Amino acid sequence: MKEEKKISSAVIKRLPKYYRYLLILQQMGISRVSSNDLSKTMEITSSQVRQDFFNFGGFGLQGYGYDVSLLVKEIGKILGMDVTHNMIVIGAGNLGQAIANHASFEKRGFKIAGIFDNNPRHVGDVVRGIEIMHIDRLTEFMSQHPADIAIITVPREYARDVVDKAIRLGIKGIWNFASVELDVPEDVAVENIHLSESLMALTYKMKEKRESKAAKAKTQA
């Protein structure tokens, strides 16, 4: 366990991506993969791949490629994917329903246990076989079906209140789509999805492409 602690934050950021690619390889029935092949999809150097896997310790012999199943298992363990996570969705609008519908989560050990909203228009609707409940029933629900992750897809003005409530009821991980900064106790983890940041990253890349095209045209002129 001490060894795991030493993994740098840069490597940690790459782990979910490794895991995602390795799952695809596994589904395709590919049992071994070279650092070179992984480096192309990961957009890093193959020596970086080797160094990453060396840090976790003994994932394969260089030259023979890495054992895909072993990597999936070990990286999955580091990522906390070896336990099943029960999730509740708070906010059953389009985004909440889209996330609840995201079939691939379940294959990876994430289970949607309940969906909640305060809007009577949504309550009673069924998403993936789960009836949307009124948020007032959250306390009762959590006492019977303890969940560990809350997906926050409410409008930002409600986010802090529902997060506080969820944490009081035992939630340990907040997947936050509400574009608002959250203050949580030390033992609660938060992961934010900031759609606007991603969109800005796109326009930055587009600007780069425009400028490099213009520069090229100028050189050729």
Added chain:
Amino acid sequence: MKEEKKISSAVIKRLPKYYRYLLILQQMGISRVSSNDLSKTMEITSSQVRQDFFNFGGFGLQGYGYDVSLLVKEIGKILGMDVTHNMIVIGAGNLGQAIANHASFEKRGFKIAGIFDNNPRHVGDVVRGIEIMHIDRLTEFMSQHPADIAIITVPREYARDVVDKAIRLGIKGIWNFASVELDVPEDVAVENIHLSESLMALTYKMKEKRESKAAKAKTQA
């Protein structure tokens, strides 16, 4: 322009986050901000903030704080936010409608021009005043309302086809929610949203919290 090129990719990744915080400050009527205050929300050191802004060149005098409006303007320019982007949404399911509904985009110069789907069930519905059109009308639409960004919210099996079509019609930026790798021409930018990677980052953080709590309990025992 040459100067901008030198901005490292690590800084580039921080720019959308800076921009988001600075917009919030601007909305709150705050005109100056210190590197120290920014560093807290950015979760980096204040000297890193100073170095980042120094790299862009002259955003304020250290000690007097930075001019928020100037930063918004200059970082906005670097991010390609000084031009209005017209976007089309391809895939009008829950996720597509959720993205189209995301009001904050428009304030930042992103305009949803059209929404498309191949499912007759969605066609004719209205989202934010825009009627969902059948995907067969995309060519006609783009000839009359050229857009530069396509938001891809179709199921993954359709993604590559609609992306190819959108690019043939002049789209230069792909915001991809379809969890599938895309091959695009050199002058087209792609930004992927991998929800599953974000969720795994959350479970990793949760595991870290559990382990550090357990370690603490052990020390105290």
